[in-house]
Amino acid sequence: MSPTAQDRSGTPVASSGQELIYGCMGLGGSWSAEPYSSVHVDEAAAALEAALDAGITLFDHADIYRSGKSEAVFGEVLASTPGLREKIRLQTKCGIRLGEQGLQTHYDLSRDGIFERVNGSLKRLKTDYVDVLLLHRPDPLADPAEVASAVGQLMREGKVRQVGVSNMSGPQIEALQDHLETPVVANQLEMSLLKRAWLESTVLVNHAEGLDHSFPHGTVEFCGQHGITLQAYGALARGHYSGAPPESPTPAEAATAVLVAEMAAARGTTVEAVLLGWLMRHPARIAPVIGSANPDRIRACAGAARVAAEMTRAQWYRLWVTARGSNIP
Structure with a gap:
């Protein structure tokens, strides 16, 4: 706050x-x-x-x-x-x-x-x-x-x-x-676990795969250098991993939904808190925007900061690699 x-x-x-x-x-x-x-x-x-x-x-x-x-x-x-x-x-x-x-x-x-x-x-x-x-x-x-x-x-x-x-x-x-x-x-x-161009651009410099991501490289760093808060809309990944999954999910989407649910169960928290906590774990100190109109789902987001504080580096990377469907370079 x-x-x-x-x-x-x-x-x-x-x-x-x-x-x-x-x-x-x-x-x-x-x-x-x-x-x-x-x-x-x-x-x-x-x-x-x-x-x-x-x-x-x-x-x-x-x-x-x-x-x-x-x-x-x-x-x-x-x-x-x-x-x-x-x-x-x-x-x-x-x-x-x-x-x-x-x-x-x-x-x-x-x-x-x-x-x-x-x-x-x-x-x-x-x-x-x-x-x-x-x-x-x-x-x-x-x-x-x-x-x-x-x-x-x-x-x-x-x-x-x-x-x-x-x-x-x-x-x-x-x-x-x-x-x-x-x-x-x-x-x-x-910015979300689904829409990751903001993140992919930071590791795909000098990689052909980087051409697939239009996010302007350096924007996250610029905002951090100038004290500009990054507000992430679509932070709950448009329901792809919770709430409203697609009818025909890709293998990566299906695997990520399972992983998010497993992490939530292991922590005794909600899938929403895990998704938002993943964003908030990033050192850019991202502020997620919650777009759901469902009161229960809104309340389910309350534990995000705690999840972010407790999430290990390996857990954070596991979520990212699973969501992208392939290893990072």
Whole structure:
């Protein structure tokens, strides 16, 4: 947790330097324009309650999630629970536009675009500020100076307290940071035992196999050098090893699911805790984002930090080698 995190009674909690994050993309019903209902608000309340029970205080949103409904149902819960906003931290993202101007997807980190989307998020979340604003995707048409100007104004207005990015490489962050007056505090990337390009790139330098992984080598190291927290979305491996395995798993996926279950049983913990603990064992001090809307599965993540602390080097490597389906070079 962060140094300013609080437990549910409002008592400050000491920071461990590493934490779990609850990803709210699954809240709010469908991705269509169909309005949300009281059922969706109740589901959001149950997920939030489970996340708090698991010790989570940082909640991750984006303006596009469920066409804005993820933020809206969360805002309903905040509005109906006095004192809750002061006990949690909120982050949201902007920069992706869906289904506008005849385009399925395009990016927009223009000054006006950032203002429009952040103000919309604040309205839906029923709050005056977000603790962190993440720039969701690199926009090739973005002027870094213009982005920095917009972020700076939002911070001066008290609407945003910190800024981060998502899906950016080290050089892209560096180019933006040159214009920002505040440090980039987070980079959110897909990282899991299933999606391992971030890891494979570190050992496949000078190997032909490295060409199969598009992750920009050096990004993990860049973030570590500059104190930028790596937030891992898809951290539960999209259910491949627990929860919702594929109908026809590959031999590596099947073997990994068995191994994860065995490790969980041996520790008296959950498969979710093992998967997240594997990420958190890495020295980059990765903060996993939990995307499940299932309260039981959210609570099952609570033991991840303990698993990370207890996992041996050999156990960590065994999970990696089993998941990749072949030995490392």
